[in-house]
Amino acid sequence: MTTVVEKIPVFLLAENRLLREALARILNKKSDITVVGAAPYSVAVLEQIAAVSPQVLLLDPYPAVRGEAPLVTVLRNAIPGLKIVMIGMNPDKEFFLQAVREGIAGYMLKDASAVEMAAAVRSVANNQAICPAELCQTLFDCVALQHPAFPTFQSKQHFGLTRREQQLVAMISRGFTNKEIAVSFGLSEQTVKNHVHRLLHKLGASDRLAAVEMCRGNSFLPA
Amino acid sequence: MQTIKVLVANRPRLMRELVLATISDQPDIEVVGVLEEEAAILESVERAKPDFLIVALDPSEERPHICDALLERFPQVRILALAAERNSSIFYWATLDIHSNRIENSEEGILTVLRGRKALSSLEQDTKWVPRPN
Numbered sequence: 001m002t003t004v005v006e007k008i009p010v011f012l013l014a015e016n017r018l019l020r021e022a023l024a025r026i027l028n029k030k031s032d033i034t035v036v037g038a039a040p041y042s043v044a045v046l047e048q049i050a051a052v053s054p055q056v057l058l059l060d061p062y063p064a065v066r067g068e069a070p071l072v073t074v075l076r077n078a079i080p081g082l083k084i085v086m087i088g089m090n091p092d093k094e095f096f097l098q099a100v101r102e103g104i105a106g107y108m109l110k111d112a113s114a115v116e117m118a119a120a121v122r123s124v125a126n127n128q129a130i131c132p133a134e135l136c137q138t139l140f141d142c143v144a145l146q147h148p149a150f151p152t153f154q155s156k157q158h159f160g161l162t163r164r165e166q167q168l169v170a171m172i173s174r175g176f177t178n179k180e181i182a183v184s185f186g187l188s189e190q191t192v193k194n195h196v197h198r199l200l201h202k203l204g205a206s207d208r209l210a211a212v213e214m215c216r217g218n219s220f221l222p223a
Numbered sequence: 224m225q226t227i228k229v230l231v232a233n234r235p236r237l238m239r240e241l242v243l244a245t246i247s248d249q250p251d252i253e254v255v256g257v258l259e260e261e262a263a264i265l266e267s268v269e270r271a272k273p274d275f276l277i278v279a280l281d282p283s284e285e286r287p288h289i290c291d292a293l294l295e296r297f298p299q300v301r302i303l304a305l306a307a308e309r310n311s312s313i314f315y316w317a318t319l320d321i322h323s324n325r326i327e328n329s330e331e332g333i334l335t336v337l338r339g340r341k342a343l344s345s346l347e348q349d350t351k352w353v354p355r356p357n
Binding site: 015022 | 309310
């Protein structure tokens with residue numbers, strides 16, 4: 001009796017034709033993967049992808065596409081359940097976190113091999129996520145900072161701090177710069193500066209250190 | 224049948240694997256070496272005497288540094304620089320100067336350039352290396 005293996009349908013969205021052609025040939029040699037389509041990005045590509053109903057989309061977000069931030073979101077909204085794996089990426093923390101927020105299932109760095117690419121397809125199809133070891137800490141830090149242990153009610157009543165300002169003061173107390181905070185929150189550095197300015201004003205603090213000391217003194221932050 | 228000897232030294236790893244997947248099963252093409260680092264290129268070219276060298280083309284699309292040093296010592300070698308992100312590649316060769324031509328970054332584009340080696344050989348006659356003025 002022969003067992004029929006259900007193949008994982010994959011779509012390749014990449015500008016580089018060599019990458020599309022050769023990677024499709026390599027993946028199609030795998031007994032459990034089938035490439036159902038490959039195309040460069042265009043305004044019509046969404047319909048093309050939807051028409052072949054892939055389970056996994058390998059996305060090479062070359063510069064022209066990177067400018068269009070909501071691409072991953074648009075793809076996921078158009079094709080419910082689609083697992084998107086970004087390939088050929090740099091270990092850029094900001095871009096990685098943005099991609100995670102948009103809903104990617106995997107993020108593969110430039111030095112990944114074709115074998116690793118095939119393994120990633122299998123993993124995301126099996127509801128697992130792919131995160132490079134270099135970026136795991138970034139993800140852990142980001143999640144940890146989303147829910148700082150901070151007595152919300154007291155600080156709000158006492159100083160009128162918003163939730164965002166409470167998060168900010170907790171991050172400042174841990175030595176994060178405005179730029180690092182901006183990356184974690186997905187905000188611009190200028191927006192974070194504005195938040196910090198308002199925070200200092202509400203606390204009546206002259207600088208960041210004074211703000212942290214003031215919150216610690218009122219037991220709003222651990223000493 | 225005379226084979227076309229190719230030394231593969233492009234980055235990143237995935238693109239190198241894709242090039243190898245494209246050319247390694249062609250009966251008229253022989254892969255004489257695969258390098259992960261450019262530092263070993265000159266020595267490998269001297270040893271393996273390839274007809275073609277495949278290297279990476281940076282996003283700036285500037286002529287790879289290895290071209291000048293390599294073509295000065297081995298003007299008969301052709302260099303194919305492949306872009307990883309964009310859909311373009313550049314083909315370099317030397318006669319009295321270094322020439323280049325843009326090709327499509329595809330399996331067909333690469334194989335056409337590699338197999339066009341003989342067509343270019345007529346340009347090589349009675350030529351010697353002359354460095355470009357700065």
